[in-house]
Amino acid sequence: MKTLIVYSSKTGNTRKLAQALHLALSDAELCRVEMAPNPEPYDLILLGFWIENAVADEKMKHYMERLHGKKVGLFATLGAYPDSKHAAESLRATASLIPDCDIAGHFICQGAIDPELIEWMNTLPKDHGYGPTETRKKLWDDAGGHPNDEDLKAACEWAEGLVEKETV
Ligand SMILES: Cc1cc2nc3c(=O)[nH]c(=O)nc-3n(C[C@H](O)[C@H](O)[C@H](O)COP(=O)(O)O)c2cc1C
Structure with a gap:
């Protein structure tokens, strides 16, 4: 094949x-x-x-x-x-x-998420769809590695x- x-x-x-x-x-x-x-x-x-x-x-x-x-x-x-x-x-x-x-x-x-993207998401307000809530920050950390x-x-x-x- x-x-x-x-x-x-x-x-x-x-x-x-x-x-x-x-x-x-x-x-x-x-x-x-x-x-x-x-x-x-x-x-x-x-x-x-x-x-x-x-x-x-x-x-x-x-x-x-x-x-x-x-x-x-x-x-x-x-x-x-x-x-x-x-x-x-x-x-x-x-x-x-x-x-x-x-x-x-x-x-x-x-x-792992591109660090530049994480940096940008960290500048957003928490209530933004991609903003740095605790849940999202954990997700970004978990994706690393x-x-x-x-x-x-x-x-x-x-x-x-x-x-x-x-x-x-
Ligand atoms: C512009 C951009 C958009 C992304 N959109 C999503 C998305 O919609 N959902 C998601 O779970 N991850 C999203 N990610 C994360 C990437 O899919 C993930 O980090 C992927 O492993 C990158 O693969 P690569 O290293 O092969 O480029 C996005 C990343 C970038 C840079």
Whole structure:
């Protein structure tokens, strides 16, 4: 089976996941979204992106316009907790961009938030949607250090399971 891993990453979190998947899936090709090839020859395409305003980031959204009738796995990092409604809705919004593709599965974990963004959010009033409440500050702290070894292991297990399922 011909597998392609395409990823988009601004600060390196999603790149870490993509590189771990590449090591785990020995036959897969790895490519940054900026250099991503024609998707046509691939049986399975794993799309890695970061969540930007509750959907895949702009570069990945652009690449997704080229995908039609493909089998796809989605993996992503985000600041919010992976079991949150926000994470589920962000994945759903992303999947809805490729309605004629078959989504074989998804994986999502936290990724450290860009310090510049945290600095800016700290300047906002607390009652602003992104303002520095105690709950949000805890979330930003918790995101730091992710993806960690446990996340990378879980992502690899997810991808191996996906490939195995598609191969039988
Ligand atoms: C402009 C911007 C918008 C973001 N929007 C969201 C968001 O809507 N939800 C969320 O949980 N995290 C959001 N984040 C956090 C990133 O998704 C997260 O830190 C991710 O791991 C970054 O991945 P990267 O290092 O691969 O670029 C945003 C970050 C930036 C810089």
